[in-house]
Amino acid sequence: MKLTRKACHTDTCLVCRLCQPAWKPAIDAHKEFRPQKGELLFSKAIP
Amino acid sequence: MTGIYFIYSGNMKVHKHWGQDKELIIRFAGAGDIVGHRGIGADLVYPVSATALEPVTVCYFDLEFFQNTLQVNTNILYELMMFYANELQESERRMRNLAHMSVKGVSPPRCSTSKKFGSENGFIKFPLSRQDIASYTGTTYETAWRMLQELAKEGMISLEDKRYAILQHEALRAFILQQESGE
Numbered sequence: 554m555k556l557t558r559k560a561c562h563t564d565t566c567l568v569c570r571l572c573q574p575a576w577k578p579a580i581d582a583h584k585e586f587r588p589q590k591g592e593l594l595f596s597k598a599i600p
Numbered sequence: 601m602t603g604i605y606f607i608y609s610g611n612m613k614v615h616k617h618w619g620q621d622k623e624l625i626i627r628f629a630g631a632g633d634i635v636g637h638r639g640i641g642a643d644l645v646y647p648v649s650a651t652a653l654e655p656v657t658v659c660y661f662d663l664e665f666f667q668n669t670l671q672v673n674t675n676i677l678y679e680l681m682m683f684y685a686n687e688l689q690e691s692e693r694r695m696r697n698l699a700h701m702s703v704k705g706v707s708p709p710r711c712s713t714s715k716k717f718g719s720e721n722g723f724i725k726f727p728l729s730r731q732d733i734a735s736y737t738g739t740t741y742e743t744a745w746r747m748l749q750e751l752a753k754e755g756m757i758s759l760e761d762k763r764y765a766i767l768q769h770e771a772l773r774a775f776i777l778q779q780e781s782g783e
Contacts, residue, residue, distance in 0.1 A: 579665040586605075586660060588652040594605060594612065595636065596649040 601639025601646045603662040607631055610656030611726060615735065616648045625736040628653075637680075640667070654726045697779075698738045727762030 588594050607629055614635055615625045626648060629635050639646035640663070670677045734744035748764070751757045756772050758765040766772055 579661075579668070582662070582665070584660040586656075586658050588656050588658070590652055590654050592652050594650040594652065594656075594658065595601075595646075 601636050601663060603660050604634055604636045604640075604666045605650070606659045606661075607633050607635065608657040608659060611653045612650050612656055613653055613732060613736075614648055614650050623735045624738060625732060628736070634683075637683075639663075653728070653732070722758075722765040722767075723760065723763040724765070728764065729762060 586594065609631050611628060611630045612635060613625050614627050614629060615623050617623050629650075635650050635658075636646065638648075670680065730745050730748070731741050733748070734741045737744055739747075748757070748759060751772075752759045756766070756768050756775070758767050
């Protein structure tokens with residue numbers, strides 16, 4: 554994903570028409586988790 | 601950290617363990633909050649854990665996406681900066697309170713007054729264990745329980761199983777302010 558401020562008309566718009574094609578794959582790549590009571594979401598996270 | 605989590609629903613605790621059974625709850629996070637944000641920085645190691653206190657739904661974005669967002673979206677960047685500033689203030693206040701305030705004044709009341717938890721008939725929406733309250737206030741289970749009992753006896757709070765309700769908001773607020781000002 555290559556993004557530059559010059560490519561965005563509004564600067565403050567996350568999904569304006571120009572940016573959307575660049576952002577969409579990343580937005581779609583989000584994950585949803587549903588931990589149950591007592592379940593760890595992350596633990597001492599180390600990359 | 602490899603990413604950032606946005607909580608859609610439910611409540612979580614962000615906590616730190618050391619030794620076999622020592623735990624400090626750094627903060628509670630509910631719907632609309634983010635967790636994992638403190639892992640952003642030069643040191644990407646975030647030595648804490650996050651555990652669900654009830655069924656939770658979270659949305660996860662990887663760090664690269666989040667950082668790219670901050671680079672192009674000044675509104676999000678500004679909001680995040682304000683959020684960090686508030687967190688820092690709260691963290692400093694809490695550090696001072698843990699060091700100087702009596703256990704009674706630190707957090708059992710705060711736990712219940714916290715808007716985060718929401719309320720149901722005056723009671724916080726979900727059961728919070730006494731151990732969690734002790735871990736949040738930086739004290740032992742026994743001390744936390746004794747303080748809650750004292751507050752209940754004074755009529756400031758009500759205890760029902762693992763649920764808590766504030767009965768005298770103003771009196772409790774005044775008590776906390778008095779404790780914070782060291783009077």
